[in-house]
Every structure is written in C-alpha cells, then in structure tokens.
Amino acid sequence: MPRYHVKILGPDYDAMADLVRTYNVTVARHTAEKLVEGGYRIDAHATGTQIRRLEAAGYTVDRYEDADKTGKARQAEIRKLKKTVEAEDHLVAAAPQYLNVAQVESALAAAASAPNESFTKLITLPRKTWENRVCHALKIGKGEGANRPGIYFLGGVHAREWGSCDILINFVQLLTQAYRTNTGVTLGTKTYTAAQIRSIVNTKDIVVFPQANPDGRNHSMTKDAMWRKNRRPAPAGHAEAQCVGVDINRNYDFLWNYTRYFDPAAPIANSKDPCEAEVYIGPRAMSEPETKNAVWLFDQFPNISYFIDVHSYSEAILFNWGDDTNQINDPGMNFQNAAFDGKRGIATDAEYKEFIDSADRTAIVALANRMRDAIKTVRGRNYNVQQSVGLYPTAGTSDDYAFSRHIVDAGKAKVYSYTIEWGAASNPTPFHPPYSEMMMIIREITLALLEFCFRAK
Numbered sequence: 318m319p320r321y322h323v324k325i326l327g328p329d330y331d332a333m334a335d336l337v338r339t340y341n342v343t344v345a346r347h348t349a350e351k352l353v354e355g356g357y358r359i360d361a362h363a364t365g366t367q368i369r370r371l372e373a374a375g376y377t378v379d380r381y382e383d384a385d386k387t388g389k390a391r392q393a394e395i396r397k398l399k400k401t402v403e404a405e406d407h408l409v410a411a412a413p414q415y416l417n418v419a420q421v422e423s424a425l426a427a428a429a430s431a432p433n434e435s436f437t438k439l440i441t442l443p444r445k446t447w448e449n450r451v452c453h454a455l456k457i458g459k460g461e462g463a464n465r466p467g468i469y470f471l472g473g474v475h476a477r478e479w480g481s482c483d484i485l486i487n488f489v490q491l492l493t494q495a496y497r498t499n500t501g502v503t504l505g506t507k508t509y510t511a512a513q514i515r516s517i518v519n520t521k522d523i524v525v526f527p528q529a530n531p532d533g534r535n536h537s538m539t540k541d542a543m544w545r546k547n548r549r550p551a552p553a554g555h556a557e558a559q560c561v562g563v564d565i566n567r568n569y570d571f572l573w574n575y576t577r578y579f580d581p582a583a584p585i586a587n588s589k590d591p592c593e594a595e596v597y598i599g600p601r602a603m604s605e606p607e608t609k610n611a612v613w614l615f616d617q618f619p620n621i622s623y624f625i626d627v628h629s630y631s632e633a634i635l636f637n638w639g640d641d642t643n644q645i646n647d648p649g650m651n652f653q654n655a656a657f658d659g660k661r662g663i664a665t666d667a668e669y670k671e672f673i674d675s676a677d678r679t680a681i682v683a684l685a686n687r688m689r690d691a692i693k694t695v696r697g698r699n700y701n702v703q704q705s706v707g708l709y710p711t712a713g714t715s716d717d718y719a720f721s722r723h724i725v726d727a728g729k730a731k732v733y734s735y736t737i738e739w740g741a742a743s744n745p746t747p748f749h750p751p752y753s754e755m756m757m758i759i760r761e762i763t764l765a766l767l768e769f770c771f772r773a774k
C-alpha cells in the first residue's frame with residue numbers, strides 16, 4: 318500500500334486530535350501549525366485509503382510526495398555510490414552518501430583505535446538486537462573524577478531517520494581528531510579553539526551511542542525506506558509486514574502504558590497493537606534489546622546529567638515534558654500520582670499539567686537556546702525551542718524517561734534531556750534528504766552538540 322507525504326488541514330483542535338485518536342495517521346508532531354486564517358495544518362504520512370477517509374470526513378489533504386517511490390530512489394543512490402566509493406575514509410565530510418550500518422560501526426571503532434589513545438573507549442552494549450547485531454558506543458573523556466559531568470548523545474533510534482547516525486559519527490570524528498592534533502574546530506562562522514576542545518575532553522565524559530537500532534536502519538536502507546520501528550518478529554499468526562517491530566521511542570519506562578486505550582480522550586498515538594500503527598509500544602516497558610542498551614548506558618555512567626536523543630524532522634529542539642503541558646506551581650501534580658490517571662494527555666485543558674521545577678526549566682531552555690543560536694550561524698536556519706508536548710502528547714519516550722529518573726529514584730542524577738528533530742519538513746524525503754542537504758544539517762547539528770558540550774557544566 319503506497320504511502321504519501323501529506324499536509325493535512327483541519328478546522329480545530331479536536332479535528333487535529335482525531336487524526337491520531339480516530340484515523341490512526343502517523344503525524345510529524347512538531348510540524349503542527351496554527352494558521353492565521355483559522356485551523357491547523359500538519360505534515361504526516363498516510364496511505365491512499367487513509368487519505369480518502371480523511372477527505373470524506375472534511376479534512377483537506379495535500380499530497381506532495383509518494384514516500385515509497387522517493388524512498389526507493391534514495392536507496393538506489395546509496396547502492397550506486399557504495400559500489401564505487403571505498404569506505405576507508407569515514408569522515409562524513411568526505412563521503413558522498415549516508416553511512417550504512419557496517420560503516421557506522423567501523424567509523425566508531427576507528428575513532429577509538431588510534432595508537433596510544435587514552436581519551437576514547439569503545440563500549441560494547443550488553444544486548445544483541447533481534448537480528449543478532451552487536452552495538453557499540455564510544456566514551457570520550459580524558460581523566461577521571463566523580464564531579465565530571467557526563468553527556469550522552471543517542472542516535473539512530475528511528476530506522477528511517479538516516480542522518481542521525483551520520484551526525485553523531487561526524488561529531489565523534491571532529492572532536493577526537495581536534496583533541497588528538499591539538500587543534501580547534503571551525504564550522505560555518507563559529508570556531509572552538511584548541512583550548513576549548515581540550516577543556517571539553519579533559520573535564521567531561523561524553524558518551525555517544527550513534528546507532529541504537531541497526532536492524533531497523535538496515536531494513537530502511539535496503540527494503541522499506543519509511544520503516545520506523547526495530548525488527549522484533551511479528552506475533553504468531555501475523556504474516557503482515559507492518560506487524561514486525563516495536564517503536565523503541567515509545568518503549569521506555571515513563572507512563573509506558575499511557576495509550577489512547579487507557580485514556581480515549583487524549584490524542585496519544587501510542588498503540589498496543591503491533592499491526593495497527595508505527596507507534597507500537599511493545600509487550601512491556603523496556604521489552605526491547607535496543608531500549609535496554611540505551612538505558613544501560615545511563616546506569617553504567619551514573620554521572621550522566623545531560624542527554625540528547627537525535628531524531629528527525631521539523632527543525633526543533635524539544636525539552637520535557639511530552640505527556641502534557643508544563644506547570645511550575647504544584648509538585649504533587651506529576652506523572653507518579655495515580656490520582657491523575659485518565660486526566661493526562663490533553664494539551665489544551667487545565668485538568669492536568671506536568672510539574673517541572675522552575676529553575677530547571679530556565680536552565681534547560683537556556684541551554685537549548687545556545688544550541689539554536691549555534692545552528693543559526695551555519696546558514697540562518699532557525700530551530701524552534703519548544704516543549705515536547707506540542708499538540709500531540711507522548712508517553713514512553715527517551716527524553717521523558719531520562720528526566721524522570723531522578724524523580725523516581727532520588728539516588729540517580731538529574732538528567733537535563735532533549736530531543737533534536739533535525740531537518741525541514743520541506744525537504745524532499747525529509748527523513749533522509751539528499752546528501753548535499755544532509756551535509757549542511759550535519760554541520761548544523763554537530764555545531765549544536767559541540768556548543769552543548771562546551772556549555773554543559
């Protein structure tokens with residue numbers, strides 16, 4: 318069944334909420350716009366059948382791309398170039414195409430394997446994926462000490478968002494090479510001096526896990542370009558392709574079971590049916606090896622106090638919370654309080670709002686603004702700094718899980734957590750734009766990550 322990138326226009330909040338509550342459309346949540354002339358518009362992808370249903374219900378749907386056709390064209394570009402380009406030079410700046418699964422792994426290993434290295438460490442993650450792949454992370458940091466802040470970058474969670482792995486590999490290569498050669502880094506009009514690079518590596522631990530879902534990435538790059546989930550086998554009796562996989566970024570232990578089944582009024586797309594939607598939450602919280610690996614790093618490095626999960630798209634820097642609108646006055650109104658079960662997940666009402674400490678909120682936003690300003694120096698793109706919830710709440714995501722850890726268990730570090738959604742909705746194949754455009758995005762986000770490392774205390 319062909320899928321299309323579409324823009325959907327609806328008259329009011331309820332109509333937009335119904336896109337996920339009733340019509341099960343996969344929306345690009347952070348592209349929702351309130352139009353001056355009235356109504357809302359959002360980027361989504363939908364099948365022909367879904368489009369006809371929506372049109373019959375009064376929505377205006379503009380198709381702008383056959384997602385499967387353009388995805389196939391992008392896969393063909395990779396295959397053609399991979400035949401002629403040897404992968405011995407992994408520097409993304411010199412590579413003409415997206416790194417495949419093996420290249421991401423070998424680039425990470427190469428960054429860790431320089432002779433006489435004492436500031437990088439390759440880490441083998443404990444869980445193999447469903448297709449038996451072994452994952453690795455890299456820790457960058459010279460020296461020891463309990464007071465060193467830990468910074469954790471995660472990428473490649475959603476299979477089709479190809480550029481996230483390339484961004485993190487580029488970041489690793491730039492930072493390690495600059496440190497090794499005692500030089501600075503210049504991207505766009507911004508420069509970090511050799512001394513600034515040294516101060517990052519000598520005083521902080523940076524943990525980079527660039528390819529959390531290699532099975533999904535491989536599937537997206539070779540078969541179904543729009544694939545999002547991991548590759549957990551379909552339940553017995555289900556041969557349909559869409560019944561495979563769990564959405565790793567709905568599988569974390571944060572309000573995991575908070576779906577629209579639990580609360581039919583809330584426009585939370587999360588699904589308990591593996592065959593129904595791309596946002597299948599899995600059989601249990603943390604059921605997936607990929608989720609367990611991502612969480613294991615938090616536990617392995619208890620000094621981690623900053624976290625960014627790199628996704629696409631919508632040119633946004635998102636901060637907590639994702640389950641409802643924030644409030645700063647009532648600490649008792651929070652995700653752990655069962656008295657509010659069934660009341661969360663509607664962004665426009667006052668019945669429930671998620672508590673965030675006012676000082677934390679200020680610090681979190683200030684750091685996000687630093688990243689936004691860094692991105693802007695490359696070519697003027699203006700990323701939106703916004704609360705994750707937007708029009709559409711979520712549950713079970715990595716950033717909310719990360720920030721909830723210290724609330725659930727006071728013995729754990731407070732982790733300021735973000736999701737970056739790179740790339741514009743207007744790009745062709747926005748999840749994996751042409752590589753010339755991706756290279757500009759790689760510069761922008763690499764710069765944001767460097768700025769983040771520099772400012773995180």
Ligand SMILES: [Zn+2]
Pocket residue numbers: 475478628629
């Ligand atoms: Zn994503």
